[in-house]
Amino acid sequence: MWRGTCYKAFNTEKSFSDAAATCGVDGGTLAMPRDAETNAFLISLCKSVRVHKPFWFGLHDQREEGSFEWVDGSALGTYTFWAPGQPDNQGNQDCVIYGGAPRPPYDKWQDTECYWEFRFICQAAPGCP
Template sequence: MRQLSTTVDALKRDQDDMRQLSSTVDALKRDQDDMRQLSTTVDAMKRDLDKERNRTAALDEMRKTSVTCPDGYTMFREICYKAFITWTTFIEATAGCSADGGTLAMPRDAETDAFLISLYKSASDHEPFLYHTYFWFGLHDRRREGSFAWVDGSALGTYSNWGPAQPNDYWGNQDCVVYSAKYPKDKWVDMGCDELYHSICQAVPGRP
């Protein structure tokens, strides 16, 4: 009877071990199911990411091919710019820009200002006689002295790049603004609107 009792106790312990093993196996199966679900989720996320990358690439390609600048213009921040080395008054320069569907350039921030400076420097590099000259852009105070506005009618705003002691309205008739390519170097200077200088235009990209 003692041996039988001992055998029964051993069987009970084995039965408990089997239950624990079964519970462990069930837990492993659940973990395995969770891993499968996680793997499925990760795969779905990868597919979505690939789709988004393809969509973004397609949009970038469409953006590049769907708009274009007028001949000779260079795009910066989705606006086209060109430096002209012909000699014109401010009004003539305005009309010339309008013929290309644009206006005289309006550098409203430091980045655009720096780009326009590089643009007219590039034009000057190809024309040695432009050693020291000026380029009209779209700023003036023709409506009211000292109240500078862009050619689209908006106020000057917070950014400017005036040269020393500028604007000075020398002789009382300097109502239009140029880039000074030499002295003061790469700065804004007010000039008489009837003077003959070069110019920088801007235009909105159009569809080919």
């Protein structure tokens, strides 16, 4: 629980859309770290599950290239935590992860292809199911 929102990090790997669907089963969404404090909390949650492995969270630019939005449809806003040189949109990189090996920095945001399978973080508000 963080600031009235329940978060859960999954140690199973799914594509971005399958991860989002799994979050939806519990009435939640992929996590949306809209500020530095929440982002730091989610990074610590990831590390408690699996160190130096990528995790999906709820940011993408699938609707319009270069226009990142949260899975609830709201705009990215002013807070970001991109790794140096990111987002770089190499290939068809429309979804965002907390980076992982072999690509440090491990806790910064990186865009990647949505079909890759990674661990993921869900959020549900208010409270926990």
